[in-house]
Amino acid sequence: MAPRQEVEEIRQNLTRRDLTSAAITLIERDGLGALTMRRLAAELDCAPMSLYTHVRNRDDLIDAIVDQLIELLDLHEPSGESWQEIVCQTFRAYRDLAVRVPKSFELLALAPYDTSPVAPHLARFVASLEAAGLTAEQAQQILGIADAYASGFLVVWARSQGFREAGEPSPAEDGITGLRDLAMFDQGLDALLAGLDATLVRGIRP
Structure with a gap:
């Protein structure tokens, strides 16, 4: 041929x-x-x-990759769950994706909310929180705060894996590196949810 x-x-x-x-x-x-x-x-x-x-171009390729990364989250449709359970299930799947594809993960973590692959995904998440009893405003605030926490933590964690692969020193080698491990991510998510429930949902102020 x-x-x-x-x-x-x-x-x-x-x-x-x-x-x-x-x-x-x-x-x-x-x-x-x-x-x-x-x-x-x-x-x-x-x-x-x-x-x-x-x-069409590299930007369109990035959007297509982000779309596939969202598919890889493998989220089930919430049914009869509390809003806390929905947030935990979503962001622990997010954590698992960072473990699975740490170098590609950043494309999803930093993707603008209004891009075509991301916007419908976030709309479904907000709708599921509203179905669990939150107002639209509460659901959107919880999305923004939880996503900022999870994306920031996991991007740093994923990049730190790259340092280790390259044989370079970890960004922190002073005995407190455990603060950046994935067990700490889960603890932080639990603490964040408790704070969001108290302040944004039940309206308890310090």
Whole structure:
């Protein structure tokens, strides 16, 4: 088969999901900075222009990756759960995703709320909190605060894994590194929920 025909066959067989799966593999192996259209094409053994059949540009590729990362959260539809249980289930799945794909995780953690993959996901989360008895305002505030905590903690944790892989010193080697482990994340989430319940939901002020 002629080279042009081979490239055309590969282009026709590729899917958008093939691109995102290969991109996540590339990021996890070589880091986020390695993600270029040319490197991704080499990963898929196809011509760089073939990728533009499935994504408009690198930003569109990032959106597609974020969409796949949200799918990987594997969240079930809440049923009869309290709002605290919904938040715990969601953000512990978020934690597990950071463990599974630490280098790609940052793309989801830092994605703007109004991007097409993220907005429907957050709308479902807010709706589930409202169904559990919160007002729309309470649900949105809890989303913002819990997400800020979880994203900040887990991005730092994920980057610290990269330091260890590279053989570099951890950002803190002074005997308190346990403050950044995942057990502390769970403790912090429990404490955060208790504080949100007291202040935002029940209105108890210090």
